[in-house]
Amino acid sequence: MPARLTLDDLAAIACAPPTATPAELASQLGKPATLVGRQLRRMRRAGGWYFVPRLPPCTVCGETVVGPPRRTTHVGCVPARQARWVPNKRARRKADSTPDALAEQRAHERAAALRTYRSLSSERRAAFNVAPARGGLYRERAP
Numbered sequence: 001m002p003a004r005l006t007l008d009d010l011a012a013i014a015c016a017p018p019t020a021t022p023a024e025l026a027s028q029l030g031k032p033a034t035l036v037g038r039q040l041r042r043m044r045r046a047g048g049w050y051f052v053p054r055l056p057p058c059t060v061c062g063e064t065v066v067g068p069p070r071r072t073t074h075v076g077c078v079p080a081r082q083a084r085w086v087p088n089k090r091a092r093r094k095a096d097s098t099p100d101a102l103a104e105q106r107a108h109e110r111a112a113a114l115r116t117y118r119s120l121s122s123e124r125r126a127a128f129n130v131a132p133a134r135g136g137l138y139r140e141r142a143p
C-alpha cells in the first residue's frame with residue numbers, strides 16, 4: 001500500500017517553519033520525502049493549509065459520497081454493487097480460464113463442499129442424502 005499522509009502529518013507539514021526541508025520533515029514523520037515535499041510545496045504555494053476535497057459520485061446511485069478517501073460507494077449501496085459485480089466477475093473468470101483451470105477450480109470447490117458436508121452432524125447429512133425429487137439436496141458418492 002502506498003504511503004499516505006494522515007491529517008496529523010498534514011498538520012505537522014502546515015506548522016513546519018519556513019526553513020524546514022522536505023527531507024527533515026519526512027524523517028520526522030516517517031513518510032517518503034517525495035510525498036512530504038509535494039505537500040510542502042503545495043502548502044507554501046497556497047500560503048497555508050491545502051488539500052483538494054474529493055467528493056466522488058456513488059458508483060451505484062450517483063449521489064455524492066462523503067467519507068474516508070477512496071470510498072466510492074455509500075455503505076448502504078455496497079450490497080447492490082456486489083450484487084451487480086459478483087456475477088460479472090464470475091462470468092469473466094469463466095470466460096478467461098482454460099478448461100484445465102476450470103476443471104481444477106471445480107475440483108477445488110467440490111473438495112471444499114465435501115469437507116463441509118463431512119463436518120455436518122448426521123441429522124443434517126441425512127437431510128442431504130434424500131433424492132432431490134423428494135426435497136433433498138445432495139447424494140453422497142463413494143470416493
Ligand SMILES: [Zn+2]
Pocket residue numbers: 058059060061062063073074077
Ligand atoms: Zn449510493
